[in-house]
Amino acid sequence: MEAWITPVTKQCLVTAGVAMNVGQFGLVMSFTAVLLPQLRRRDSTIPIDETSGSWIAAVPGFALVLGNFIVPSIMGKYGRKIANIISVVIVVIGWLSIIASENVPALLIARLLQGLSMGMSTSLGPILIGEYTSPKHRGPFLSTMGLSMSVMTLIVHTLGLYLSWETTAIVCAVISFIDLIIVFFSPESPSWLADQGRYEECEKVFHWLRGDFEEENELKRMIETSQLARESKTEANIAETSFGNRLKRDFVYFNQTIRKKEFYKPIFIVIHMYMIAHWGGINLLSAYTLDTFHYVLGDTKYNTLMVITLDIQRIISNTAAIFIMRRVKRRKMLFVTVIVNILALAGTGVYSYAKMHGLLAYDSIIFGAILIHIHTCSVVTGSLPLPMVISGEIFPMKYRSLAGGISALFYSLNFFLTVKTVLFLFRTVQFYGAYFIYAAVLTYCLIIAWKFLPETKDRTLQDIEEEFKGNRSPEDLKSAQSLKSLNGTSA
Template sequence: MGKSWITPFKKQCFVTLGVSLNLSSHGLTMGFAAIVLPQLRQPDSVIPVDDTAGSWISAIIGFALIVGNFIIPTVMAKYGRKTANVLSIITMLLGWFCIILATNIKVLLIGRFLKGCAMGMTASLGPVLIGEYTSPKNRGAFLTTISLSIATGVVFVHTLGAFFHWQIAALVCAFLMFIDLLIVLYSPETPTWLSDQGRYAESEKVFRWLRGDTEDEELKRMLETSMIVREAKAEVIVEDTFSKRMKANLAFFNATIRKREFYKPIFIMIHIYTLSQWSGANILAAYTIDLFTNVIGTEVHIYLMVITLGTQRIISNGIAVYIIKKVKRRTMLMATVGINLFAYLAIAAYSYLKAHQMLPYDHPFIGIFLIHIHMVSIATGTVPLPFIIAGEVFPLDYRSLAGSISVFFLSGNFFIILKTVPYLFKTIGVHGAYVIYAAVVAYCVVIAYFFLPETKDRTLQEIEDEFRGRPLSPEEVKSTQSLTSVKHNQDRRCSSPVI
């Protein structure tokens, strides 16, 4: 009776908190560049930097994302989602400690690289964890907490940078990650992964702990599918040699890439992730001061503007949590991207006319207003929706592999954006850069319009069946899984194939 207030919803909130705090490190890491670079450019800085070094401090995390992205699928599939989450947090902590102790540019870059690796891990891991922990009716809102956490991380570190030295700010960020580590250690493994490993009793126990007794149909279908898959693996005995494993993996990969439920979600997510990176979120996080200076000028209190923009992002993200529960994914994506394109082109036109003194009337409020409109589109749509969609469209059997391939493009775009922003701002100006960004976003949203299905309030199995065109029969499941079944001996447990 005393524990009746701990409802399944609150338990889902607890495990989501562990994931979201980890993902807030994305915002802390990206926003940290905006506070560390101005301080390092000061004459009395212990680590002096020029424009080239500064761009590497911002952009190296994009390159490191790729490394983390390649590491995490194997850990997710073989050792579990929880273990992968712990590994990413420890890596992030090591990165923050390097920053805290840095006395030269090399150690600073190592710290940024480690943090980028951790971000690469959580980029594909976070949506999978929340998607497997939460119920379909609440999944969209919980997945929105990813972008809310990132936004909170950005404004939090920007606020720290306005009052403290960058190493003190890094120490506070490391403490937050330690708190998150404790939460994750007390969170369970996901029921989906447990059932995939044949641990059905544990899977059912965790599922009912998280969901209660109201979603028996989803539990039944998940366990039945897992049993079929494991029976198929047990029927095929393959000699445990390197050449045999390679042949099995190649056969698996060859069969997998031909499946609609594999390549269609990847194709969609490549464009959705590209859209999210080129929509301007990272520019507003890492180059906030540069953008305000170029668009508005220096006659306003820049740090106050930075904090205000970050606060607005949190508020907009909070509103998005509610809206996403009510509005269809496709409708919200098209609406927010439309606002994003308007903001891009309006800021481009304003900055061009301002630079050429062609404005009939000018006031700093105009530029501030346009940047805030841009942030509204980012916070309510182009940042939260990609994470939500990523948590829903990938099929269970290929979630690690498909997520990894998709995040590879996220990482590449992330690096390109942050590395080229200073160069583009100096050569073609904000107006030229923003027109290029708008063109990329417009192309991606057209692809999403034609290929992205509606996923709101649908189970993960229903979404997978739509990509396939029909439910997968038991015979097809067996023939698919047998391609990669490797049995070392009769008593050893089988594990999911990892490429």
């Protein structure tokens, strides 16, 4: 029995709980492609127009911001596990609220709850998996978040072809409840336990996840770093007991912190990584699937077949990405897949423009289908999972909660912008114009990545942190104080 219960097996288990929670993004977004077409029917019990439909699709973006704001405090003060449990509970309530909805306002409230959960999970997921898993397995484990999104998307799209949106929502609620069980029985993050000074528990959980002997150096460095930070914070608290002094100290320290490159540089990089994740076109492919088919393929009877084959291809591409990530450097994989993504967006834009203006000497549905599949493959192989992977690797431990929360605000902003503006762009600059804009944004982000993104494959989180810090002495490290006193959180 115990022969197969290895550290890798345990890491698979805890990663599954986190990845399923982040995969709620796939459930929530793809549910829009099921919900809106059914609500547009004349016999719908909840009639909608284009405006209300766009708000139903995009309103989770508002709550995403709130989720980004509150999750650093929760996962810093109460732990990563508690934050993960709260996130899953909220999304379960959101699905139950959708099932009970009888009008548009009720649907909007339910979608807000889902967005709140998504905001928490997108901030927490990469951090938690990065802290749970071994450096040599961290990339593939982090990429399971993208795979989870693809699997969830296939489930919802398939169910939506044959079932009502209410029944589909019931299935989604069951999936979320299963995830809640997995998360409940997962351990706390060893990094958070170390940050709290609970070193015996930290060692116990670390050995349970990683084995008894294999990665002792990482554990030792984690505890030593935490001890230095806690000692300096204790000394500061003793020296400055009044509220005014502590407030002044916190202001000075925050002003100093935001100037440190190990704080702002990872945030700057991840902001652009999140732009790649959304402007690569994933929201077009998930939330406006049939609209994309209409502009690229025309009015065809093969839409059902395209939905299924596209979602299956997403899963295959995501699975391939996990194995490729074990062998290929992060930077190389990012550049190759995003360049293909840019070419697919530009190629699809040119094709749809020529199709719309009758410039094609010969046209076949197969051309459009190939373009859509190339676009999807490039997104789910690199543009979507790699930003998640990188965001789980480059934040320093001391600032991980706050930096992750700040970066996730831009994740939410890009999510909202790409979802809310789709129909507006289709009306103003046309479908091909929207694709050209997406390609331009990706090109800009790739230039930023080329200039600033370090290689992170097979490196410990502590090594990556030291690269951002540069040459810093132990005394400099000890003098740094925790941001916990600013907002009640710890990194």
